[in-house]
Amino acid sequence: MFRSKNVIPYLTFIIYGITVYSCTYDNLENHPCASAPDMISFSIDIVPVLNTNCSTLLCHSGSEPAANLNLEADKAYNSLQKEGSGYINTANPTHSVVYSQLFSSSKPMPPDGKLDPCSTSLILKWLEQGAKNN
Template identity: 90%
Template sequence: MFRFKTVIPYLFFSIYGITVCSCTYDNLESHPCANAPDIISFSVDIVPILNANCSTLLCHSGSEPAANLNLEADKAYTSLQKEGSGYINTANPTHSVVYSQLFSTSKPMPPDGKLDPCTTSLILKWLEQGARNN
């Protein structure tokens, strides 16, 4: 006579083993900007971010930019380098106003929505590399 009580545990562990062994995982990128260039260029990588998100109408552009910070392409670097402004802090990049304001809870920038992780990591990498005007 066939004994189900002895077969069921073997059947269960066999199915469990097959299921566990057949699982595979795709390797995800370890960093949101894995394809980012090694050296971040202000003119090539950062200015387009500023143009799309910061130097828009009624924000950081024109003759009276918000917070007196003009981030239009031809004025952005000079504005960010203002003495004592704290916009750029290469000694402690995460404390740079231009970076920390992206994560502010009281007045986040840009006001119409957060930047994606890839974009914020590009900005941080640029700051970590000395915030050069290249």
């Protein structure tokens, strides 16, 4: 027969072991977003995201880009800056069409799947920093 005062130390040790084993440690240095720069560059950080996800065949490229928004590297910034388009809103970055469309439920962009969190974070940070052509 078990004696309760002999079992308590063993149970305490087992519970402690399970708790320690179940803890995880996330090293931020290995996190893909951890290497994001403090200052976002349009040409270095944003254009590659647009090239990979937006200015593909039959989307925002060529002579007749979707929504008349050409996001090819050499045309992207001027297209996004069209007056009255709302693509870029530095006063309220989350209301910028280029950002809010990424989360649209009716017509999400890109249509073949969401951008990864690091890319959406880069775009928002660029908008918050004034959406400069740098």
